Amino acid sequence: MLQQVKDLLRPLKAPKFHIDHTAGSRSGVVITGWYASKKILDITVIDSDGNEVLSSIGTHPREDVAAAYRMDATGFNIHCATATDPAELQLSFLTAKGKQKIQELVNSHKSAVNKTSIKKIRNNAIISKDHDSAGHVEFALYDEQTLFISGWLASKAQFSFFEVEQRKEALGRTDDSILWHPRKDIFEALKKILRAERCNSFTATINLSNPINKSYFDELFLKVKFGDHDLHLPIGEAVPLLKDQKNSLVTILNSWDPLLHPDRDQCIEVLKPALSKLYRHTEPVASEQTFFGKPPASPKSSILIPLYGRFDFLRYQISRFSNQASLREHEVIFIVDDPSIDRDVKVLSEEIYHIFQFPFSVLSLERNVGFGRANNIGASVARSENLILLNSDVIPVTNNWAEVLVSDLNESPGIGIIGSRLLFEDGTIQHDGMTPMVLKQYPGTLFNDHPGKGKSAPQPKGEQVLQECPLVTAACIAVKKSVFENVGGFDADYILGDFEDSDLCLKILETGRRNCIRRDLEIYHLERQSQNLVEPGDWKHRLTIYNALVYNQRWSSRLNELYPEFSGVYQS
Amino acid sequence: MNKVMFVSHGHPKFMKGGAEVASWNLFNSLKSSGYECLYVARSNTIPTEGEPFSSLNADEILFHSSIKDWFNLSAADTRILTDCFESITKEFNPDIIHVHHYAHIGIEIFPILKRAAPNAKIVFTVHEYMAICLHNGQMVKSGTFELCSEAVGADCHRCFPQYSASDFFLRKQYIQDQFRKVDHFISPSAFLAKRYIEWGVPATSFSVIENVLIEQEKLTPRPSENHELRSKFAFFGQINPYKGVDVLLEALLQLPANVREKVSLDIHGANLDHQTGEFKDKILRMVAKLEGTVTLRGQYEPHQLQSLMRETDWVIIPSVWWENSPVVIQEAISYGRPLIGSNIGGMKEKIENKAGLTFEARNPSALASAIQDAVNPEVFDFWHAKTGTKSDAFGQHLDLIENLLVDAN
Numbered sequence: 001m002l003q004q005v006k007d008l009l010r011p012l013k014a015p016k017f018h019i020d021h022t023a024g025s026r027s028g029v030v031i032t033g034w035y036a037s038k039k040i041l042d043i044t045v046i047d048s049d050g051n052e053v054l055s056s057i058g059t060h061p062r063e064d065v066a067a068a069y070r071m072d073a074t075g076f077n078i079h080c081a082t083a084t085d086p087a088e089l090q091l092s093f094l095t096a097k098g099k100q101k102i103q104e105l106v107n108s109h110k111s112a113v114n115k116t117s118i119k120k121i122r123n124n125a126i127i128s129k130d131h132d133s134a135g136h137v138e139f140a141l142y143d144e145q146t147l148f149i150s151g152w153l154a155s156k157a158q159f160s161f162f163e164v165e166q167r168k169e170a171l172g173r174t175d176d177s178i179l180w181h182p183r184k185d186i187f188e189a190l191k192k193i194l195r196a197e198r199c200n201s202f203t204a205t206i207n208l209s210n211p212i213n214k215s216y217f218d219e220l221f222l223k224v225k226f227g228d229h230d231l232h233l234p235i236g237e238a239v240p241l242l243k244d245q246k247n248s249l250v251t252i253l254n255s256w257d258p259l260l261h262p263d264r265d266q267c268i269e270v271l272k273p274a275l276s277k278l279y280r281h282t283e284p285v286a287s288e289q290t291f292f293g294k295p296p297a298s299p300k301s302s303i304l305i306p307l308y309g310r311f312d313f314l315r316y317q318i319s320r321f322s323n324q325a326s327l328r329e330h331e332v333i334f335i336v337d338d339p340s341i342d343r344d345v346k347v348l349s350e351e352i353y354h355i356f357q358f359p360f361s362v363l364s365l366e367r368n369v370g371f372g373r374a375n376n377i378g379a380s381v382a383r384s385e386n387l388i389l390l391n392s393d394v395i396p397v398t399n400n401w402a403e404v405l406v407s408d409l410n411e412s413p414g415i416g417i418i419g420s421r422l423l424f425e426d427g428t429i430q431h432d433g434m435t436p437m438v439l440k441q442y443p444g445t446l447f448n449d450h451p452g453k454g455k456s457a458p459q460p461k462g463e464q465v466l467q468e469c470p471l472v473t474a475a476c477i478a479v480k481k482s483v484f485e486n487v488g489g490f491d492a493d494y495i496l497g498d499f500e501d502s503d504l505c506l507k508i509l510e511t512g513r514r515n516c517i518r519r520d521l522e523i524y525h526l527e528r529q530s531q532n533l534v535e536p537g538d539w540k541h542r543l544t545i546y547n548a549l550v551y552n553q554r555w556s557s558r559l560n561e562l563y564p565e566f567s568g569v570y571q572s
Numbered sequence: 573m574n575k576v577m578f579v580s581h582g583h584p585k586f587m588k589g590g591a592e593v594a595s596w597n598l599f600n601s602l603k604s605s606g607y608e609c610l611y612v613a614r615s616n617t618i619p620t621e622g623e624p625f626s627s628l629n630a631d632e633i634l635f636h637s638s639i640k641d642w643f644n645l646s647a648a649d650t651r652i653l654t655d656c657f658e659s660i661t662k663e664f665n666p667d668i669i670h671v672h673h674y675a676h677i678g679i680e681i682f683p684i685l686k687r688a689a690p691n692a693k694i695v696f697t698v699h700e701y702m703a704i705c706l707h708n709g710q711m712v713k714s715g716t717f718e719l720c721s722e723a724v725g726a727d728c729h730r731c732f733p734q735y736s737a738s739d740f741f742l743r744k745q746y747i748q749d750q751f752r753k754v755d756h757f758i759s760p761s762a763f764l765a766k767r768y769i770e771w772g773v774p775a776t777s778f779s780v781i782e783n784v785l786i787e788q789e790k791l792t793p794r795p796s797e798n799h800e801l802r803s804k805f806a807f808f809g810q811i812n813p814y815k816g817v818d819v820l821l822e823a824l825l826q827l828p829a830n831v832r833e834k835v836s837l838d839i840h841g842a843n844l845d846h847q848t849g850e851f852k853d854k855i856l857r858m859v860a861k862l863e864g865t866v867t868l869r870g871q872y873e874p875h876q877l878q879s880l881m882r883e884t885d886w887v888i889i890p891s892v893w894w895e896n897s898p899v900v901i902q903e904a905i906s907y908g909r910p911l912i913g914s915n916i917g918g919m920k921e922k923i924e925n926k927a928g929l930t931f932e933a934r935n936p937s938a939l940a941s942a943i944q945d946a947v948n949p950e951v952f953d954f955w956h957a958k959t960g961t962k963s964d965a966f967g968q969h970l971d972l973i974e975n976l977l978v979d980a981n
Contacts (some may be wrong), residue, residue: 060734077733315644316742319749322683355650355680357687393738395745425725425741526738 014069016040017093022105028081031105034062035093037072043095045080046102053089068309085568112249118189121358125190131229132156132197137222139255140238141274142250146207148241148274149222150255151233152183153207154196157226164206165221165232172208179203179270183259203255205270241277245368248278250539258545259441268549272493276545279370281492286366287332289333292349293359295383299331301406301478302382304376305390306335313346313392315352322358324399328407331383332360334392335376339367371497372490375474377562379484385412391475394422402530405478406468406522416513417505419472421457422525426446429457430509430525433517434502436559436566442545444569445552446559448502460519469517470509470562474501475525483508498547508556509562574977575608577666577692581673583613583634588874590899591699594760594783595672599969601966602973603631610664614677624656633660637677641710643706643735644746647678654684661689662775667977671696671754679703679746693976696751697758700896703747704771706740707731710814710893711767717813717892719916719933723771744901748772756976761918779972782965783897790908790960791882792844793952800975802885802952803835805912805943808872808900811841813851813969816890816914816934821858823890823939824865831944832865837888840880842871881907886946889913889923892934897922902963910955912942928955 017035035043045053058077065073080089094100127134131157140149147164163173180200180304187199212220217237224231241248252274261267307315314334321327334349336342342364349362363378375389387404398404401420408418422431429452437449447472474490487507494500552559560567562563576599582589584596596611603609612625616755625635635656640648647653661669669692673684674681687693702709704723711720714731723744725737735743757778759765769775794804811817815830817839824837844852859866872880881887888902889895894917901922904911913919929946932938945951 058733060732063734074735313742315646316746319746323749323752351650354654355683395742397745425738525742526741 014071016095016101017043017091017103018038018065019091019103019105021291022086027087028079029084029089029105031078031080032076032093033091033332034065034073034075036069037074037095040074040093041096043076043078044092044094045078045082046090046092047084048088048090053080053082055083064099064310078558111449114318119187121186122193123376126231126233127194128229128231131223131226131231133226133231134190134194134196134228134350135224135231135233137233137235139251140222140235141241142208142212142238142252143277145208145212145240146241146273146277147208147212147238148204148252149206149235150201151222152184152186152199152201154190154194154199155229155231156195156197157228160227161181162206162209163211163223163225164235165223166213167216167219169210170223171210171212172206174204174206176266177205177270179256179261179267181257185341203270207273210482241274245278249275249543252278253539253542253546256542256546258542258549262444263442264549264553267546268553271546272550275495276493279373279492279495281373285369285373285377287381289361289363289381290346290349291359291361292353293357295331295359295361296329299384300329301386301388301402301442302331302333302384302481303388303402304333304335304375304378304382304391304471305392306337306371306378307340307341307345307392308368308371308374309337309341311341311348311392314345314348316395317354317392318352318358320395322356322362324396324401326400326403328358330388330402332358333372333378333381334360334362335378336362336364337368337370339365370492370495371474372494372500373492376489379481379489382481385481386478386482388478389474389476391525393526394476395524395526396476396525397524398520401523403516408516408518409480412516414512414514415516416483416508416511417472417477417515418466419469419515419517420476420521420523421460421517421519422473422475422523423457425524425526427457428454430527431473432519433467434459434471434473436471436563438464438566438569442548445545445548446556446569447548448499448565465520466516466518468514470515471502471505472515472517474504475527476523477501479508483511488510493550494547495543498544499551500547501549503554506558510558573606574668575610575664575666576602576668576670576973577610577612577661577664579669579671579677579685580611581677583611583615583628583632585628586615590783591673591697593899594697595670595783597786598670598966598969601969603647605860605970605975607751610660610666612660613873623654625660625779627926634659639676639678643739644743645679645702647680650678650680650684653678653681654688655683657681661685661692663687666692668693668695673699675702676878677962679750682750686753686795687980693979694753694754695756695758695972695976696754697760698764698768698896700761701764701767701894703751704767706735706743712814713892719892722974733764737981744772756972758972760923762895763894763917763921766779779875779968781968782963783899783902784969785899785902785906785963786967787962788878788903788906790906790907791878793956794883794885796949799949801834801947802949803947804883804885805835805888805946806880806884807837807839807841808877808880808903809841809891809898811839811844811855812847814891814893815841816892817841818851818854818858819892819936819939820888820890821855821862821866822936823943826937826940827943829954830960831947832862834948835947837862837866838880838884839866840870840872841868844868859945877903878907881909884909885952887911888926888939889919890933890939890944891919893917895919901927905959905961906963908956908960910946910952910959914940927959942971 016039021032021035023030045055048518056079062073062075091103124136125134130293135153137151161175164171183199183201220235222233228468336345432452434448438445490500491503556570578595578599580595584592587953599611601607611630612633625633638648700709701711705711707714725740728740729737758781760783762780765778765780775935887909896918905927911923911928913923915930916933929942933941
């Protein structure tokens with residue numbers, strides 16, 4: 001019942017439109033994206049003066065968006081022949097209600113502060129004219145032990161610490177779990193009424209020794225302690241951290257700009273308490289396993305496939321497995337890490353089992369726990385000592401692929417993880433082992449690179465067929481269940497799937513085993529298909545950066561040893 | 573007695589498409605040769621209430637089905653389909669199941685049949701490129717109608733932006749999975765077989781065998797006075813954008829006036845009314861300009877074909893897509909009427925150096941020049957002499973069936 005109400009509400013929560021991609025072309029600009037068919041009547045490209053720029057606009061149905069939001073969605077491809085810089089172009093959407101909505105093609109940082117925002121800044125602020133200080137709390141998320149809070153401060157005096165105060169009682173304080181960055185816009189807005197020397201936004205985590213009482217939000221304050229005075233900023237109605245998992249995640253990430261905060265450990269210190277609680281890693285998750293057909297009595301491996309969002313891959317995978325005779329000796333478990341698709345997955349499973357008569361089971365989780373933990377839960381019900389972790393958008397072509405992975409695992413006791421070379425649908429390399437990589441924007445942080453990605457896949461020779469490779473993607477790996485569980489499975493500190501695969505690889509290396517990659521299996525990975533809905537804003541990018549910071553904090557010295565060529569990264 | 577079961581996406585009594593007629597002819601020929609045969613055809617209407625199928629005759633059964641997902645060619649209700657074929661095969665116990673199409677049935681028909689009759693050999697005759705190409709199985713680009721020679725995911729995505737290259741990869745994997753249940757493929761043209769083999773069906777499981785046609789007596793040429801021009805042309809078939817009637821009309825418009833006044837074209841074609849306004853208007857506008865030369869004669873019944881052929885010198889097949897083995901080519905050859913056809917795909921294979929002239933596909937002036945050659949009585953006589961050959965398609969079908977039965981036993 002609740003699920004049905006949620007499904008009904010989904011279209012209401014959906015954005016009206018979204019730009020997927022803007023790219024310069026030889027003759028102008030190409031823009032792709034989509035809009036809600038019933039809410040948008042027309043689109044035009046306009047320049048900064050609001051004049052229409054001639055373009056050819058093609059439209060087509062977007063079934064992926066329709067499936068995600070349960071509403072009709074129209075995709076668009078716009079070819080715009082113009083010499084104008086894309087940064088000066090905008091898309092104008094005419095809504096069904098007759099309103100015009102403008103969307104910039106390129107996210108530009110708003111520089112100039114206009115008059116309305118000056119007024120807004122002044123109206124919202126708590127100002128102490130005597131001490132030339134001012135501040136404002138923009139939002140606060142809380143649970144029993146933690147307050148995650150963001151806002152801005154302007155002052156002449158030196159800042160000392162934050163304290164949370166309710167009904168005159170101190171609930172907790174922090175001196176340095178705070179990320180600051182300059183807000184020139186606010187400084188400008190206030191300079192006529194204050195002689196502040198600095199103006200910064202802040203994002204802070206405050207540990208609470210006493211919980212917030214939600215009956216007295218009107219008496220809840222962030223006390224800002226300066227050298228010579230206090231400023232009491234009303235917090236108002238703080239939002240429970242777990243009220244809306246996704247919304248809290250986006251709010252937290254959007255209050256942080258990784259480019260402006262180079263101090264890795266401090267970023268983690270501020271963000272981690274709230275982010276890790278958001279995904280309640282320690283709380284038990286109820287699960288229920290539904291069997292379609294009878295699984296083998298003693299499976300050679302348990303193949304674990306998490307499903308999130310798009311689930312029609314199940315059709316293709318089971319169709320394929322049913323044609324691979326030896327797969328019948330393996331156990332296939334789909335882990336539904338998305339309660340909103342659970343019912344549909346089971347309807348499809350009935351149909352697919354009926355056609356192909358290939359046994360599998362569906363493990364339904366009561367809530368979304370993320371890729372890593374979904375696999376950990378899957379491993380706990382696996383009946384084989386050999387695990388094969390597989391993404392839902394992986395299609396093996398080589399018939400005995402699972403046999404090969406399992407026999408490598410059984411025949412080499414020193415082996416930890418066996419990964420596989422993976423191919424894009426056009427036959428080029430998607431994954432051929434990972435190595436560290438540095439991104440210019442984030443010096444001091446190592447990311448995972450996929451060497452050879454997009455290049456043609458050469459026939460492996462000799463030792464290349466099964467070669468040592470410390471880091472492999474978890475889209476398709478084989479590992480002993482005991483080895484996987486002894487290192488605690490995937491680590492829960494990575495939020496929503498990034499870096500937990502390389503983390504797992506390093507944890508297993510620590511146990512004295514070596515990881516390998518197999519290159520002679522033809523296995524396709526249609527990467528990004530399972531999450532092809534890019535949401536507005538760049539919170540997903542920030543999440544990747546956050547996960548990278550956690551990964552680097554934990555593994556920098558080990559990575560130094562393994563990849564001495566990157567050791568310079570950590571010295572700077 | 574050996575038993576052959578046919579599965580067709582339509583019964584020729586209700587739908588006279590090429591695949592339906594071809595399977596029907598083979599069914600009847602096999603019966604005459606002593607095989608016990610059952611013809612199971614999909615019907616548009618739902619059979620008697622509560623029953624998955626109904627009998628039309630002792631050896632003809634109708635069932636109902638539909639496709640819910642034309643991208644994957646996936647059946648709407650595989651449960652009903654399974655029940656239906658499980659009870660049919662249980663009763664009939666076929667040695668060979670000859671599938672003639674999965675359109676409107678569902679690609680899952682292959683695993684369903686294999687499971688219902690695990691010992692029967694499944695033979696599948698391909699009739700177009702539907703499994704390869706989402707664009708109505710035509711291998712012609714959507715929008716531009718350019719000829720396409722290979723289904724590459726990135727190109728297919730350009731034809732259908734709503735599906736990604738990866739979606740097309742999955743579609744192909746899924747369809748090929750179901751094709752693995754087929755023991756042997758038949759293609760009526762080498763060209764079509766080549767396309768499927770390039771796409772991934774093993775060459776060893778393909779035989780090229782023509783559709784079985786009811787043989788006709790070769791007609792003598794249309795009676796004519798001494799050295800009268802062979803200027804009576806005819807087009808047989810559907811009038812739709814793939815069939816190139818517009819190319820043909822444009823070719824006639826390009827003929828020199830002194831030639832055109834001696835030429836006539838009869839269009840024996842159906843479904844112009846079903847076409848979009850723009851295409852229909854274009855055809856009607858050109859037909860109006862060619863008053864006195866072109867006559868729209870509408871649809872014909874099979875029994876009229878002989879007399880229509882009799883009044884014709886040449887049959888023209890100007891399709892702008894590849895075609896497979898158009899029945900009109902077989903019929904024209906059988907009746908002793910030479911052809912002028914596009915020089916691509918199945919038309920080139922069946923006509924060039926065998927039964928008439930070919931011209932550069934889609935090029936009206938090339939067709940105009942072929943027409944000017946064709947009116948020459950000597951050219952006509954040369955090609956007329958080559959037509960009327962008897963096809964041995966049925967003999968080849970019999971050989972294949974015998975071989976499959978040997979394998980099975």
